[in-house]
Amino acid sequence: MSDTPFGFGLPPEEPDDGDEGKKKDQQSGGGQGPANPFGFGAAGAGGFGGPGADNPFAAMFGSLNPTDLGAAFQQLGQMLSYEGGPVNWDMAKQIARQTVAQGTADGTKDASVGPTDRNAVQEAVRLADLWLDDATSLPSGASNAVAWSRAEWVEATLPAWQELVDPVAERVGIAMGDVLPEEMQSMAGPLIGMMRSMGGAMFGTQIGQAVGVLAGEVVGSTDVGLPLGPVGRAALLPVNIEAFGKDLGVPQEEVRLYLALREAAHQRLFAHVPWLRSHLFGAVDGYARGIKVDTAKLEDVVGQFDPQNPEQLQDALQQGMFQPEDTPEQKAALARLETALALVEGWVDAVVHAAAKPRLSSADALRETLRRRRASGGPAEQTFATLIGLELRPRRLRDASRLWASLTDARGVDGRDALWAHPDMLPTASDLDDPDGFVHxxxxxxxxxxxxxxxxxxxxxxxxxxxxxxxxxxxxxxxxE
Structure with a gap:
């Protein structure tokens, strides 16, 4: 261990030649010396948030000198005393904002939205709603249209992420207490409380990093197929739209309008199918309830837990501590969730294509680009898969889109959209295998x-x-008779 408490280290020095230089280098956190358990003093590489982001403490504090130790201990105490729930969402928000401020891998920086971009988004959504009137019987669902920066997207969507992640994080908190023998739990109360606070901090760090990275990828408030933003507010991110269309060879106005069609279509569906939001979030929660914590891994962490080395808990989270139960109930929950996501995205895909095809020469190319982008996911979605055992991707998007198109041909727009009247009327996973049979x-x-x-x-x-x-x-x- 470092000679300083908690491995805070000394200010970096230039190493001298020989053994003395190596010793100084180790004390300053460089070379091959012992790892700094909190990561203070030098920012490491890796993780989603850029330098030092794979360590929650480095992400919070960055490089410190001895004069900053008081503030560091104060923030550490606030972190360990957090009692707001299984995830430290204050930390998640802070890390997400820091990740956004660092910019994306291609060097794109976040910026406040100016009046030109704001007006362009409002006009695109207005025109998109007009075009959608011919493609769906559902009326407009957007009471207003807004242009968000990445930081504004983080602020607006964190409540939805909290609803998605808390059920799984709660299971971890319970498991942390259950891994100890019952006779030891009363004596280990303070330690368990510290571990739960630390676990909430680690969850908050990882979620914050993932949300921050996702803010650099999304183009609207409904990109992941879930209503993440406020009800009735169609939102687009101009800086990400520009990056998305940069190498497509399509005029920026067409890219913006096509993405506005997708955002406006999502808004119609979520606004006028009142049960849909709770159905989707309920499917996520139902799946999360069937996730089990790898207690063997958790027991190993608890048995070797060192209060001066909280990175053990973070490493366990990063390696994936959650496994879906291999039961018929869990498989059914996963099927319901994947089918629900596919039906939403398939309907939007079919409706937007019907509205855009006669009007945009690039409709086919943009459609295929969005399909591939949605199917492959990004690094942030992979992080959520590791943390909560769930990939928020519509695996059967193309099947669902074909089914909705067949329904349109057979029953018209009104007949197709009437299926959203009740969840029991929607196609099932088996219906995606045989769309013609379902339509007939x-x-x-x-x-x-x-x-x-x-x-x-x-x-x-x-x-x-x-x-x-x-x-x-x-x-x-x-x-x-």
């Missing part, structure tokens, strides 16, 4: 339903003679 079956079912509803509305009784006349010759068939 639904036509029959809805024909009978329409007849029954019409008879009920008219107050009359069904004409049994007409029902029994299956051959259409005006006479009752043999055997009909």
């Amino acid at each position: 079956r639904e036509q029959i079912d809805f024909s009978e339903l329409d007849k029954m509803l019409g008879e009920a509305a008219g107050g009359g009784k069904p004409d049994l003679n007409k029902q029994a006349d299956s051959d259409g010759d005006g006479t009752k068939d043999d055997g009909a």
Whole structure:
């Protein structure tokens, strides 16, 4: 260990030749000396947040000199005393904002949105809503359109991330107490409390890094297929739209308009299908409830836990501590979630294509680019997969898009959109395997339903003679009563 408490280290020095220089180099955190458990004193490389971001303490404090130790200990005490829940969301927000400020790997920096970009986004969303009127029966769902910087996206979407991540993080907190023998739990209370606070800090760091990186990738508030922003607010990120369209060979105005179509289509769906948000978030929660913590790995961490080396907990989180239970219930939960995500993205894909194809020469190219981008995901999505055992990607986007297109051909726009009236009416995973069979079956079912509803509305009784006349010759068939 370093000679200084908690490995804070001394200010970096230029190493001298020989053994003395090596000793000084080790004390200053350089060379091959013992690792600094908190990462203070020198920023390391790696992680999603740039230099030092793979260490929550380095990400928070950066390089320190001895005069900053008081402030460092104060922030450390605040971190360990956090009692707001299983994830330290104050830290997550701070790390996300720092990650955004560092810029993306291609050197693109965040910036406040100017009036020109703001007006361009508002105009694009307005025009997109006009075009969508012909492609869907659902009315506009955006009460206003806004242009966000990356930092504004972080601020606006953190509440939704909290709703998604907290259920899994809560399981970790419970598991930390369960791994100790019952007779030891009362004696180890302070240690368990410290570990839970530390675990919340580690979760907050990793989530903050992932959200910060994702802020550099997304082009709107609905990119991951979930309503992350405030209800009724269509949002686009001009700086990311410019980066997205940079090498596509498509005019920037067309790129912006196509992405506005996708954002506006999502907003219509989430605004006018009132059960959809809770259905999607409930599917995520149902899947999370079936995730089990790798208790063997956690027991190993607890058994070797060193209060001066909290990076052990972070390493466990980064390596993936969560495994889906291999049960029929968990497989069904995953199927429901993947199908729900695919149906949302497939509907948006089909509707946007119908609206854009006659009007934008680049519609096909932009559609394929978005499909591939959505299917492959990015580094931030991989981080969420590691942390909560879940990839927020619609694996069957193309199948769902084909099914919605077939429904449009068979039943028209109104008939297609009517399926969103209730979750039980939506296609299932097996229906994505046989879209033609679903379309044909639904036509029959809805024909009978329409007849029954019409008879009920008219107050009359069904004409049994007409029902029994299956051959259409005006006479009752043999055997009909």
